[in-house]
Amino acid sequence: MDIDALTHPTDPQLATHALTEAAAAAGYAPSIHNTQPWWWRLTGNTLELRLSPTRILQVTDPDGRLATISCGVALHHARIALSAQGWHATVTRMPDRTDSELLARLHLDGRAPVDPASVVHLRTIPLRHTDRRPVTSTPVDPAGLAAITAAVETQDTHLHTLRPDQVLELAAATEHAQRSEAADPAWQAELAYWTGPARPAGTGIPDAAIPQRATRTTVPSRDFGHHGDLPVSAGHDRMAVFVMLYGTADEPLAWLRAGETLSAGWLTATEHDISVVPHSAPIEVIATRQAMRAMIASIGYPYLVLRLGSTDPADTGAAHTTRLPTEQIIDHA
Numbered sequence: 001m002d003i004d005a006l007t008h009p010t011d012p013q014l015a016t017h018a019l020t021e022a023a024a025a026a027g028y029a030p031s032i033h034n035t036q037p038w039w040w041r042l043t044g045n046t047l048e049l050r051l052s053p054t055r056i057l058q059v060t061d062p063d064g065r066l067a068t069i070s071c072g073v074a075l076h077h078a079r080i081a082l083s084a085q086g087w088h089a090t091v092t093r094m095p096d097r098t099d100s101e102l103l104a105r106l107h108l109d110g111r112a113p114v115d116p117a118s119v120v121h122l123r124t125i126p127l128r129h130t131d132r133r134p135v136t137s138t139p140v141d142p143a144g145l146a147a148i149t150a151a152v153e154t155q156d157t158h159l160h161t162l163r164p165d166q167v168l169e170l171a172a173a174t175e176h177a178q179r180s181e182a183a184d185p186a187w188q189a190e191l192a193y194w195t196g197p198a199r200p201a202g203t204g205i206p207d208a209a210i211p212q213r214a215t216r217t218t219v220p221s222r223d224f225g226h227h228g229d230l231p232v233s234a235g236h237d238r239m240a241v242f243v244m245l246y247g248t249a250d251e252p253l254a255w256l257r258a259g260e261t262l263s264a265g266w267l268t269a270t271e272h273d274i275s276v277v278p279h280s281a282p283i284e285v286i287a288t289r290q291a292m293r294a295m296i297a298s299i300g301y302p303y304l305v306l307r308l309g310s311t312d313p314a315d316t317g318a319a320h321t322t323r324l325p326t327e328q329i330i331d332h333a
């Protein structure tokens, strides 16, 4: 760390610019149904990350687990943007017990040497996306899988690679979760809102990102209730690898940290030409979440299942989804 630079006062305009850029980079973060359930408050040298209650899926995600994980990804993207621009920031997670929507506070301490790994990640942020097409027939590179695992592993968050018998269990759990969710008209209405024409501008999942027909898979993909426009091959995703992100606690701080490690893992995967598709249906339903927990012998709590697959580097990939304009998610106090 460049202690000398840190001892120099920070130019307020430069700080505002850096924090605005960080919030803008965070806007590319993936989120459940592309709800982007975050907004930022910028005051002087401080950027606060806040949960946006109107963009939490009340039926699918009543505890805000998936929304908080999504915000954790956004937080990590913002941290990456700051260290790539040569800033040192102190992060305080859940700083106010009386304010559950305040997820984190980023305070700019001053200049620091540019972190080269963050520069690489910052370039990856706009390239990363969810590609729901079947994976290619090339096996996932073990070195890539090891890099993803290393990026995700922290003291509190871990990655478990499912064995073939566990993939079959996952398939059954996903099938069960999707069937029980689809039986609820309120759940169907919520899904239709975020994937249909009434979704708020700049949010939700467009038809361009939803397969035009059912894909051939062992583990069922998210049933969006309708087919989209995304062309898919007749290939089977038998070369996919399924991993489970899990950790030592099941509460908002743990979900936020899980999102941060999801960001680190997903950016690393993209840099290794490995596609990632989250599978959250088995986490959304209590019974199947417990079945997922049994898979890791109850040593932790499951946060998300991810399908990993090799991508063809020459393939431009599936369509990217839109985002809310930056000025709509930053409040300059």
Ligand SMILES: Cc1cc2nc3c(=O)[nH]c(=O)nc-3n(C[C@H](O)[C@H](O)[C@H](O)COP(=O)(O)O)c2cc1C
Residues within 6 Å of the ligand: 028, 029, 030, 031, 032, 033, 034, 066, 067, 069, 070, 073, 128, 129, 130, 131, 132, 204, 205, 222, 277, 278, 279, 280, 281, 304, 319, 320, 321
């Ligand atoms: C916590 C979380 C859960 C998600 N669950 C699913 C899922 O079950 N199925 C799916 O196809 N995509 C899932 N996604 C991917 C989002 O739909 C996707 O990130 C969002 O639409 C934005 O698109 P992008 O990732 O291409 O930028 C999930 C993403 C997050 C962060």
